[in-house]
Amino acid sequence: MAYEAVDSLQQTLLLILQRHDDHVITPTVKQQIVSIHDKAVVLQFNLKRFPEKETIREVANATEEIIEYLFSPQNLSDNGSIDPTVKLSYQLGKLAEKLESTVGYVIDHCKMKDEQIARALVDENPSDSPSIHPTTIATDRDFLVGFDEDIIQLRSRLIGHDGRKVLPIVGMAGIGKSTLAKYIYDDPFITFHFDIQAWVTISQDYSTASILSQLRASVKAKADGVGRELLKEIEAEDVEILQILWGRRYLIVIDDMWCVEAWDHIRWLFPETTSGSNIIITTRLIDVATYAATSRYIHMMHCLDEEQSWRLFQHKLFGDQDCPLELQTVGKKVVKGCGGLPLSIVIVAGILSGIPRTPNLWQQIEGNDGKLGTILSLSYNHLPPHLKECFLYMAGFPKDYEIHASELVKLWVAEGFLECQKFKCVEEVAEECLEDLIKQSLVLVTSRKSDGKPKSCRLHCMVRDFCVRHAGQENILLSVMDYFPTHILRRHFLPQVLQNHHCISVSWHDLQLRDSTHSSCTTSIICIPHRGYRPKGSVENFTSLRVLHVLRRNDHSYWELGQVFELINLTYLASSISDSIVPPAISKLKNLQTLIIYRFGVQLPVDIWRLRQLRHLIAFSFHPLPLPKGATPSLENLQTLSMATNFVCSERMMDMISNIKKLGxxxxxxxxxxxxxxxxxxxxxxLEKLKLEMHSSFVPRLKPVFPPSLKKLELSGEWISWRDMTIVGSLPNLQVLKLKNYACSGEHWETIEGEFLVDN
Incomplete structure (x- = not known):
C-alpha cells in the first residue's frame, strides 16, 4: 500500500537521524536527511488526492531502498580514494533533487485537480480530470513510455554479481536503445552503486584515440564533485583509463556499436578483475551483441503498443494536458502510422507542433520524414550489395503484410540475387541472408518454426517506407501502388512504368487493363489480389516474364493458364488456378524452378516429369503423382514436394526424386x-524434413523405417506404436519431432536412455 510505503520511509529516516555517529551523521548529512523526510511528509499529505497511488508506493520504496544502501557498511567503507562523508553528502543531495522533482509533479497535479473542481462548481458542469500516466520517478528527462519492465530487468542485472559483465541492448533504429541506456545511466540508484561511470558513442566511423578521449571526458564529467583524488587521476595525462578503472566498480555505456572489431579494439580498456562492474552496449546488430555479451542474456527492445504510443505522442505535443477531442481521431491515425517506433512518434509530434492544430492539416502529415530516413540509411549502407538487393526487394509486399519466409527465400533465388556457396545450396544461402537482415534489425520476425528458423516476417512500416523509396530509386523494384496510390494515376502511368522497370509490385485489378499491360521489359511481377475481386488475370503481353508471384490470400483470383504456359522464360510461378486439372502444356515451361499452387486436389499431368529444372513443387494437396511409362530422366533438382496425396513410394519413384530434402x-x-x-x-x-498425415479409417500396425538424414519429422494419425518409438529415437540427426492427432498408438511411452542424443 502507498500509505504504508511512505510511512516506512519516514520511519527509516527518523532511525538514521537517531544514530549516534557524528563521523557519519554530520550537520550537512543531518540537514539533507531532514529535507528528504519533509518531502516524504508532503507525499503522504497529498496521497489521497493523487490518482496513481502505485507510483507513490514505488517512489517511496525505491527511496527507502537507496537510503538503506547509502548508510550500509558497504557504501560507507573507505576505499582509499574518496572521503566516505563527502561521497555520502553528494549522494544524498542527488537523491533529494530527484525526490523534489517527484514531489513537484504530485503538487502540480493536485493543484490542477483543485482548479478543475473549482471551475466545475462555478460552471455546474463537472469535467473529467485528465488521465495521468507517470511512469518513472523522473520528470525532468524525456518521457519514457513502455520501458517500465525494461528498466526493472536492466537494473536487476547490473547489481549483485561478481566479475565484469557486458550487457547488450539490441533493436532497430529509433526504437529507444540509447534512451533506455541513458535513463539507466542517470538513475540515482545506479549512480550511487558505481564508483565511476562513462558514456562513449562509437558509430560506424570510430578511432581508438577518439574513444579514449570520450572516456576521459565522460568519466571526469560524471565524477565531478565526488572526490578530489579521483579527479586528479583523471586530469593527469600520463594516467591511462585502465589505471583509473582498476579496483573501482564502474559502469560504461558504449552506444551505437556496429562491428565486432570495434569491441576488440577497446575491450582491453576495461579491467575484468573489478567485481560488480558493467558495460552496456547498444547496437542494431545481434551478431555484435552475441559476440560481446558475457552471458546468454541480450536485452531485446520492442515497439510500443497503441496505448503507449498515444501517451508518448500526447506528452511530446501537449505536455501534461490531453489532446483536444477534435484532434484525437486523426491524431490516433497519425500515431498508428508510426508503428510503435518511439523516434518516429517524437519526430511526428515535432512536425505537428510547428503547424496550426486543425484536423485537416494533421491529416496531411505522414509518419516519417528525412530524419528517420537518415538514421535508417546507416543500417542500409552497412549492408553488402547482395543483402541490399534482398532487402529492397521486400518493398514489393504490402504494408503490414506477413511474409512467408520460405516463399521469400524462393523469390530471392528466382531473381538470381544469390549464388551457391561451398557445401551450401542457394536456398541455404538465402535463409542465411534473411537471418542477417533480422540480425541487422531491419526485418522483424513474426513467428518462428520449431527449429528456431523464421517462419514469417514483416517490415516495420517506417522501414518499409524507406525500403519502397530506395527500391524505386535504385531500380530494384517499383511498388506501383505506393508511387501511384489511386487507380486513376495507375491507369495513366502504368504503361510508361511497365516499359521502364524490370520488377514491379502491382494490384491484380491493374493487370486487367489490357490496353496498358504490354511490356517486353518487365521480368518480375508481385501481384496483390483484392479481396472479393475475382476476374481472370491477363499476362499474355509480358513476354519476358520470369517471376510471377501472387500473394497468398483468401480469394480465388487466377490466371488463364493458356497465357501462363506461353511465358517460356518463367522460372517461378505462385498462384491459384482456375481448374484443379493442370494441362500437359505446362511442359512448355522448361526453365520453371518453383511451382506453388494455392489449391487443394491439384491433378498434375505426367508431363510434369519433363520439367528438369524444377526445385520446388508445392500445393495445398496433389492427387497421386502419375509415373511416366518407359525410361524417363529423374527430377534430380527437386528439393520440395508437398503435399502429395496417397503417394506410392515405389523404388522407381524414390529413384525419380532421389535428391529431395522436404517431403509431405x-x-x-x-x-x-x-x-x-x-x-x-x-x-x-x-531427406531432411518429412511430414506424414493419415486420414484412413483402417490402418494396419506399422513399423516404418526412416532415413538417417532426417532432421525434422511430423506425424499425424496412427503411424507407429509407443513401443516402437525407439525407431524415431535412434535417428542420429533428428532435431524436431511433432506428434499430432493420435500419431502413436498405445497408452503410454516409456522412453529409453540413449535415445534422442543429437547435439543441437
Missing part, C-alpha cells in the same frame, strides 16, 4: 496398406 504426404484412402511401400522412404538419403 497425406494418405486418405479408406484402407491403407503395404501397397504404398512406405519403407522405401529409407532410400531418400538426402
Amino acid at each position: 504426404i497425406c494418405y486418405s484412402e479408406e484402407k491403407f496398406g503395404a501397397g504404398y511401400h512406405i519403407d522405401n522412404l529409407i532410400h531418400l538419403l538426402k
Whole structure:
C-alpha cells in the first residue's frame, strides 16, 4: 500500500537521524536527511488526492531502498580514494533533487485537480480530470513510455554479481536503445552503486584515440564533485583509463556499436578483475551483441503498443494536458502510422507542433520524414550489395503484410540475387541472408518454426517506407501502388512504368487493363489480389516474364493458364488456378524452378516429369503423382514436394526424386496398406524434413523405417506404436519431432536412455 510505503520511509529516516555517529551523521548529512523526510511528509499529505497511488508506493520504496544502501557498511567503507562523508553528502543531495522533482509533479497535479473542481462548481458542469500516466520517478528527462519492465530487468542485472559483465541492448533504429541506456545511466540508484561511470558513442566511423578521449571526458564529467583524488587521476595525462578503472566498480555505456572489431579494439580498456562492474552496449546488430555479451542474456527492445504510443505522442505535443477531442481521431491515425517506433512518434509530434492544430492539416502529415530516413540509411549502407538487393526487394509486399519466409527465400533465388556457396545450396544461402537482415534489425520476425528458423516476417512500416523509396530509386523494384496510390494515376502511368522497370509490385485489378499491360521489359511481377475481386488475370503481353508471384490470400483470383504456359522464360510461378486439372502444356515451361499452387486436389499431368529444372513443387494437396511409362530422366533438382496425396513410394519413384530434402504426404484412402511401400522412404538419403498425415479409417500396425538424414519429422494419425518409438529415437540427426492427432498408438511411452542424443 502507498500509505504504508511512505510511512516506512519516514520511519527509516527518523532511525538514521537517531544514530549516534557524528563521523557519519554530520550537520550537512543531518540537514539533507531532514529535507528528504519533509518531502516524504508532503507525499503522504497529498496521497489521497493523487490518482496513481502505485507510483507513490514505488517512489517511496525505491527511496527507502537507496537510503538503506547509502548508510550500509558497504557504501560507507573507505576505499582509499574518496572521503566516505563527502561521497555520502553528494549522494544524498542527488537523491533529494530527484525526490523534489517527484514531489513537484504530485503538487502540480493536485493543484490542477483543485482548479478543475473549482471551475466545475462555478460552471455546474463537472469535467473529467485528465488521465495521468507517470511512469518513472523522473520528470525532468524525456518521457519514457513502455520501458517500465525494461528498466526493472536492466537494473536487476547490473547489481549483485561478481566479475565484469557486458550487457547488450539490441533493436532497430529509433526504437529507444540509447534512451533506455541513458535513463539507466542517470538513475540515482545506479549512480550511487558505481564508483565511476562513462558514456562513449562509437558509430560506424570510430578511432581508438577518439574513444579514449570520450572516456576521459565522460568519466571526469560524471565524477565531478565526488572526490578530489579521483579527479586528479583523471586530469593527469600520463594516467591511462585502465589505471583509473582498476579496483573501482564502474559502469560504461558504449552506444551505437556496429562491428565486432570495434569491441576488440577497446575491450582491453576495461579491467575484468573489478567485481560488480558493467558495460552496456547498444547496437542494431545481434551478431555484435552475441559476440560481446558475457552471458546468454541480450536485452531485446520492442515497439510500443497503441496505448503507449498515444501517451508518448500526447506528452511530446501537449505536455501534461490531453489532446483536444477534435484532434484525437486523426491524431490516433497519425500515431498508428508510426508503428510503435518511439523516434518516429517524437519526430511526428515535432512536425505537428510547428503547424496550426486543425484536423485537416494533421491529416496531411505522414509518419516519417528525412530524419528517420537518415538514421535508417546507416543500417542500409552497412549492408553488402547482395543483402541490399534482398532487402529492397521486400518493398514489393504490402504494408503490414506477413511474409512467408520460405516463399521469400524462393523469390530471392528466382531473381538470381544469390549464388551457391561451398557445401551450401542457394536456398541455404538465402535463409542465411534473411537471418542477417533480422540480425541487422531491419526485418522483424513474426513467428518462428520449431527449429528456431523464421517462419514469417514483416517490415516495420517506417522501414518499409524507406525500403519502397530506395527500391524505386535504385531500380530494384517499383511498388506501383505506393508511387501511384489511386487507380486513376495507375491507369495513366502504368504503361510508361511497365516499359521502364524490370520488377514491379502491382494490384491484380491493374493487370486487367489490357490496353496498358504490354511490356517486353518487365521480368518480375508481385501481384496483390483484392479481396472479393475475382476476374481472370491477363499476362499474355509480358513476354519476358520470369517471376510471377501472387500473394497468398483468401480469394480465388487466377490466371488463364493458356497465357501462363506461353511465358517460356518463367522460372517461378505462385498462384491459384482456375481448374484443379493442370494441362500437359505446362511442359512448355522448361526453365520453371518453383511451382506453388494455392489449391487443394491439384491433378498434375505426367508431363510434369519433363520439367528438369524444377526445385520446388508445392500445393495445398496433389492427387497421386502419375509415373511416366518407359525410361524417363529423374527430377534430380527437386528439393520440395508437398503435399502429395496417397503417394506410392515405389523404388522407381524414390529413384525419380532421389535428391529431395522436404517431403509431405497425406494418405486418405479408406484402407491403407503395404501397397504404398512406405519403407522405401529409407532410400531418400538426402531427406531432411518429412511430414506424414493419415486420414484412413483402417490402418494396419506399422513399423516404418526412416532415413538417417532426417532432421525434422511430423506425424499425424496412427503411424507407429509407443513401443516402437525407439525407431524415431535412434535417428542420429533428428532435431524436431511433432506428434499430432493420435500419431502413436498405445497408452503410454516409456522412453529409453540413449535415445534422442543429437547435439543441437
